[in-house]
Amino acid sequence: xxxxxxxxxxxxxxxxxxxxxxxxxxxxxxxxxxxxxxxxxxxxxxxxxxxxxxxxxxxxxxxxxxxxxxxxxxxxxxxxxxxxxxxxxxxxxxxxxxxxxxxxxxxxxxxxxxxxxxxxxxxxxxxxxxxxxxxxxxxxxxxxxxxxxxxxxxxxxxxxxxxxxxxxxxxxxxxxxxxxxxxxxxxxxxxxxxxxxxxxxxxxxxxxxxxxxxxxxxxxxxxxxxxxxxxxxxxxxxxxxxxxxxxxxxxxxxxxxxxxxxxxxxxxxxxxxxxxxxxxxxxxxxxxxxxxxxxxxxxxxxxxxxxxxxxxxxxxxxxxxxxxxxxxxxxxxxxxxxxxxxxxxxxxxxxxxxxxxxxxxxxxxxxxxxxxxxxxxxxxxxxxxxxxxx
Amino acid sequence: xxxxxxxxxxxxxxxxxxxxxxxxxxxxxxxxxxxxxxxxxxxxxxxxxxxxxxxxxxxxxxxxxxxxxxxxxxxxxxxxxxxxxxxxxxxxxxxxxxxxxxxxxxxxxxxxxxxxxxxxxxxxxxxxxxxxxxxxxxxxxxxxxxxxxxxxxxxxxxxxxxxxxxxxxxxxxxxxxxxxxxxxxxxxxxxxxxxxxxxxxxxxxxxxxxxxxxxxxxxxxxxxxxxxxxxxxxxxxxxxxxxxxxxxxxxxxxxxxxxxxxxxxxxxxxxxxxxxxxxxxxxxxxxxxxxxxxxxxxxxxxxxxxxxxxxxxxxxxxxxxxxxxxxxxxx
Numbered sequence: 001x002x003x004x005x006x007x008x009x010x011x012x013x014x015x016x017x018x019x020x021x022x023x024x025x026x027x028x029x030x031x032x033x034x035x036x037x038x039x040x041x042x043x044x045x046x047x048x049x050x051x052x053x054x055x056x057x058x059x060x061x062x063x064x065x066x067x068x069x070x071x072x073x074x075x076x077x078x079x080x081x082x083x084x085x086x087x088x089x090x091x092x093x094x095x096x097x098x099x100x101x102x103x104x105x106x107x108x109x110x111x112x113x114x115x116x117x118x119x120x121x122x123x124x125x126x127x128x129x130x131x132x133x134x135x136x137x138x139x140x141x142x143x144x145x146x147x148x149x150x151x152x153x154x155x156x157x158x159x160x161x162x163x164x165x166x167x168x169x170x171x172x173x174x175x176x177x178x179x180x181x182x183x184x185x186x187x188x189x190x191x192x193x194x195x196x197x198x199x200x201x202x203x204x205x206x207x208x209x210x211x212x213x214x215x216x217x218x219x220x221x222x223x224x225x226x227x228x229x230x231x232x233x234x235x236x237x238x239x240x241x242x243x244x245x246x247x248x249x250x251x252x253x254x255x256x257x258x259x260x261x262x263x264x265x266x267x268x269x270x271x272x273x274x275x276x277x278x279x280x281x282x283x284x285x286x287x288x289x290x291x292x293x294x295x296x297x298x299x300x301x302x303x304x305x306x307x308x309x310x311x312x313x314x315x316x317x318x319x320x321x322x323x324x325x326x327x328x329x330x331x332x333x334x335x336x337x338x339x340x341x342x343x344x345x346x347x348x349x350x351x352x353x354x355x356x357x358x359x360x361x362x363x364x365x366x367x368x369x370x371x372x373x374x375x376x377x378x379x380x381x382x383x384x385x386x387x388x389x390x
Numbered sequence: 391x392x393x394x395x396x397x398x399x400x401x402x403x404x405x406x407x408x409x410x411x412x413x414x415x416x417x418x419x420x421x422x423x424x425x426x427x428x429x430x431x432x433x434x435x436x437x438x439x440x441x442x443x444x445x446x447x448x449x450x451x452x453x454x455x456x457x458x459x460x461x462x463x464x465x466x467x468x469x470x471x472x473x474x475x476x477x478x479x480x481x482x483x484x485x486x487x488x489x490x491x492x493x494x495x496x497x498x499x500x501x502x503x504x505x506x507x508x509x510x511x512x513x514x515x516x517x518x519x520x521x522x523x524x525x526x527x528x529x530x531x532x533x534x535x536x537x538x539x540x541x542x543x544x545x546x547x548x549x550x551x552x553x554x555x556x557x558x559x560x561x562x563x564x565x566x567x568x569x570x571x572x573x574x575x576x577x578x579x580x581x582x583x584x585x586x587x588x589x590x591x592x593x594x595x596x597x598x599x600x601x602x603x604x605x606x607x608x609x610x611x612x613x614x615x616x617x618x619x620x621x622x623x624x625x626x627x628x629x630x631x632x633x634x635x636x637x638x639x640x641x642x643x644x645x646x647x648x649x650x651x652x653x654x655x656x657x658x659x660x661x662x663x664x665x666x667x668x669x670x671x672x673x674x675x676x677x678x679x680x681x682x683x684x685x686x687x688x689x690x691x692x693x694x695x696x697x698x699x700x701x702x703x704x705x706x707x708x709x710x711x712x713x714x715x716x717x718x719x720x721x
Binding site (some may be wrong): 073125129136142151340345354 | 511698
């Protein structure tokens with residue numbers, strides 16, 4: 001039997017949209033590469049940006065597990081990101097008011113355990129709620145978490161934040177001292193603008209390695225999970241929860257699993273952020289982060305993991321693009337412009353392409369399942385079948 | 391010696407403050423509830439509609455502030471600015487409905503997410519125009535009303551204006567809903583849009599008027615919030631969750647529930663300072679305690695910085711116990 005075209009790997013198996021996205025991305029990377037060569041962007045900062053994009057991609061993968069696959073409207077992304085960041089920061093940092101001084105691996109494990117506990121605590125009252133109530137309740141509870149981080153000075157240092165967080169590879173056998181041990185290079189590809197490949201660059205590369213590993217594990221774990229019967233059940237819940245109940249499934253329990261899983265992925269992004277930034281403050285839990293991630297997921301395509309990856313990098317493009325305005329000639333501030341761009345993107349995506357740029361194809365979720373079923377079929381059943389088996 | 395001195399208590403003061411704060415939340419909550427029941431989605435841009443009203447009043451007051459004369463410590467120019475704030479909020483909300491929400495063919499969740507985008511656009515534009523700094527109407531701050539101070543009540547004549555205006559607006563809405571033909575149409579549509587439509591009600595028109603009323607009240611609430619506190623681009627969005635808590639508490643979609651919920655949440659917010667000292671304030675509770683998890687004055691050890699957190703927890707608790715709110719219909 002011939003493999004359907006859309007399951008083939010490589011350029012041949014891509015849809016028109018995928019090709020244009022891939023081409024745009026390649027073009028963008030090329031432009032950035034030129035900027036690096038030309039000395040506009042330092043190599044260390046370029047790699048740092050890639051790492052940041054990876055962090056948003058990770059957050060988007062987490063939200064996608066909740067919203068894209070299971071249909072849970074979680075507006076507490078920033079809270080779980082913050083819990084992950086604070087979890088590891090409070091375990092490892094010098095001025096941590098609680099523990100401090102533990103290794104980052106301990107920090108990671110504690111952060112994930114704390115996240116799981118809080119996710120269950122938030123999930124218990126909210127996951128049985130209707131969709132829109134779930135949205136409001138999670139946003140409210142995220143605000144409670146933020147207020148605690150801001151006001152409980154004896155736990156979190158309050159608005160002063162937690163400083164002195166070690167890098168993630170602190171205390172590891174080889175990787176710890178690697179950025180300082182590697183020889184520095186000075187490459188001059190374009191005369192007059194040398195590139196320095198020194199300690200900051202190697203540190204950024206190591207960070208990229210961490211986030212890359214996190215993303216790799218998450219991406220393949222999620223893909224595996226969603227192709228399993230478990231994932232099929234989640235998709236059924238998203239499409240029609242009553243149907244799943246009628247089949248005798250405890251949908252509340254499955255929603256809880258998906259919720260906790262997604263929150264753990266978000267906390268992983270928070271752990272990465274804490275060791276990247278080496279400083280965590282209550283601003284980390286600002287609800288705007290939640291909506292950045294929502295934009296990333298919707299732009300990429302709800303339910304599509306590749307879309308979530310793409311969305312994460314688009315967010316960094318917006319953040320850094322608007323930051324560039326600050327240095328430019330335009331009489332505009334970056335912060336409101338960023339807000340405007342995010343707001344307009346949400347409206348435009350919902351208006352013109354609610355399925356996102358890269359809607360699910362290989363995730364075995366068909367648009368008909370992802371979007372609410374139309375009130376009347378626009379095609380005969382036989383046509384739909386034919387299209388799927390093409 | 392003031393008469394009725396035995397009444398004097400910090401509780402009376404909290405009650406008065408609660409009344410003022412509740413008025414603002416009720417004004418915001420009614421619009422949110424109306425749009426939910428007739429527009430069919432939770433409008434996250436509602437808080438920022440309040441901000442739009444506040445800033446429109448700010449600009450108008452800057453122009454007409456010189457008009458002399460005044461009531462209760464407020465110049466006539468302020469009331470002109472109030473009307474302008476209401477009008478601008480209405481125009482902005484109706485335009486948004488026509489240009490953005492109406493053409494979008496999505497379910498209530500899609501509209502909910504869209505409204506977050508709308509909220510960001512409002513806030514971004516305000517911030518571009520006015521900066522992120524705190525602003526104030528150019529009205530001198532008043533001292534608390536003298537003869538109320540002995541009772542522990544410290545409210546200004548501005549606060550009285552806020553409460554009276556809110557009462558007037560809410561009373562007007564009550565008359566509109568209960569005693570006019572239009573109100574009956576609105577209630578019919580909130581009950582069952584399809585049935586209302588086949589009964590010959592022009593549902594499109596009713597929906598548009600719902601936006602007018604909801605945004606108008608939100609605009610007024612925003613202007614008063616600016617008078618009560620200060621103006622910042624974030625003011626509405628920060629209040630939104632509290633307003634949601636009030637509306638859900640009362641039963642989302644119910645106008646009278648929104649009023650009740652607004653009063654409860656506003657009161658809870660202002661009674662926060664009472665919580666750590668319950669023993670001192672209420673004669674029923676022993677004055678001093680030596681128990682774990684309780685303050686030395688038999689109260690709950692929680693600071694006023696958690697006022698919003700308490701409101702959200704109440705909201706979540708209500709959602710669990712009574713998912714349709716206090717006044718919500720069982721279905």
